[in-house]
Amino acid sequence: MKYMGSKRSMLTNGLGDALSQSVAECNRVFDLFTGSGAVAWHVAQKYDREVIASDLQSYAVALAAGVIERTESIADHRWVDTWFDSARAMQPDSFFQEATVLQEKLEIDQISASAIDAQELCADVNLPVCFAYGGYYFSPLQALWLDTLRITLPNNANQRRIGLASLIIAASQSAAAPGHTAQPFKPNETAGRFLREAWMRDIQFLVKRAVISVSEKCARKAGRAVVADANELAKQVGEGDLVFLDPPYSGVHYSRFYHVLETIAVGKVGEISGIGRYPSPSDRPRSDYSLRTKSKLVFEGLLKVISEKGASGIVTFPAGEASNGMSGQDVTEISERHFSILERKVSSRFSTLGGDKIHRDARQVTEELILILSPR
Ligand SMILES: C[S@@+](CC[C@H](N)C(=O)[O-])C[C@H]1O[C@@H](n2cnc3c(N)ncnc32)[C@H](O)[C@@H]1O
The missing domain is CATH 3.40.50.150 (Vaccinia Virus protein VP39)
Incomplete structure (x- = not known):
């Protein structure tokens, strides 16, 4: 990453x-x-x-x-499908359906319109990634997968370690932002295509790919x-x-650039604000x-x-x-x-x-x- x-x-x-x-x-x-x-x-x-x-x-x-x-390296990845099934089982049906419709129309709809719909859809959802970053760094469907995979991480210690590291890698590879997450791409003329491209990345694919690489x-x-x-x-x-x-070596705290990954690692987020949707400075490591x-x-x-x-x-x-x-x-x-x-x-x-x-x-x-x- x-x-x-x-x-x-x-x-x-x-x-x-x-x-x-x-x-x-x-x-x-x-x-x-x-x-x-x-x-x-x-x-x-x-x-x-x-x-x-x-x-x-x-x-x-x-x-x-x-x-x-x-x-030990782990060559058997069948646990990943069980993990994905558990995550899917806890996804609220109505949100999943609306997020899927929006995801399927990403290629044809204006990205500015998709972004408004995505932000509205995620605004009141009681899941940290959806609430803080859905419609910004992630599409609603991506955010839903990240949240539910975080919640349903396996209990087996090694699978849990591999799973969490892979989730962080997948989030870093799909976030709609440059190499770090100080602020998301905007749905405008210049950056809109990068936003669309990032939102179209498949979280399950990226997680599985990371799992295979980390487990070996x-x-x-x-x-x-x-x-x-x-x-x-x-x-x-x-x-x-x-x-x-x-x-x-940077005069800006790392936590300003990587708060999205931190939210996924700890599985919760407090108040957020600003163009980058940062948690408040008191909630970020200094x-x-x-x-x-x-x-x-x-x-x-x-x-x-x-x-x-x-x-x-x-x-x-x-x-x-x-x-x-x-x-x-x-x-x-x-x-x-x-x-x-x-x-x-x-x-x-x-x-x-x-x-x-x-x-x-x-x-x-x-x-x-x-x-x-x-x-x-
Ligand atoms: C230059 S980066 C390290 C990069 C790393 N060697 C690599 O290859 O990816 C500096 C790291 O120090 C961490 N950091 C900053 N202050 C720290 C402190 N007081 N104690 C421990 N880690 C700290 C940051 O969160 C950041 O991840």
Whole structure:
């Protein structure tokens, strides 16, 4: 899935080698800002090490857990049909029928008219995705499937992990928005066709495809994923552990971009407002790493704890100036105060942040610093 700052492309471009070099000598591996879970998945699948992944946001933790907490791949997917049947059984008939009619007419009706009908249909529905995002990020039928699949997730622990991670992946792949969900495509001349295209995506197909892909992956050693502040969880790091650090570089909180995925992960939503239909700031995780006045201090505090524990580290950060007030140079200087820098390299990464005038995400190449840190 697309994720702002995902390190997936860097795993084959410098970061994979850095990890392989450091993992060889370590006990456990911490991924304290796991995001899309790309690095946690990679390490857990490839190395016989316990991986502990964390993030402030529940959807990121659910994504990581989908792989790192399981040690067996699962080839039998029959449970998915049972899950789909349970979801279908709880869909209110009248809403399902109206949502299906609207879905079938998407290709022929004016998208502006479909959007009005969709918003009216979802406005009073007592289901979080329908209520908050139906008629905006999702068509009513898509929203209904997302809600009911969330409610009927299987009780079996591994199926539930795979199911929730897959639901988040499917939501991310179908949301009518650029690479993130800061605001939905509008039903107008320019963005209307992207809205229609997104609303026509089939949630069951996307969920099943994600299930097949997630279930074939598993960890070589069982790990765990937790919702936690990186600076708090760092206190559990021990001597000989490796800590991967990929802190936020954006001056805007991640929770503003990914509230839709968070609603799906936690299965509820409070008051919403604004063009992006955000939950109120008090209901969204805030990070000191996204505050210009605090980012350097909080990063310094983190490195201090990790170095005092005798762990080693790998840090990635944009090589230049970032919008949260830190730069690659700051990150290098702070790291030098607490660790010996064994290696410093610059890798390029495709970034999905940004977008052109019609809100399509533009892939930009950014230069990213990789520091390999060893305890003094
Ligand atoms: C640059 S992204 C990480 C991307 C990730 N490495 C990947 O490959 O997808 C930074 C992540 O840090 C999380 N975050 C922000 N502040 C945090 C904190 N104080 N503790 C833990 N996670 C935090 C954000 O929610 C976001 O997912």
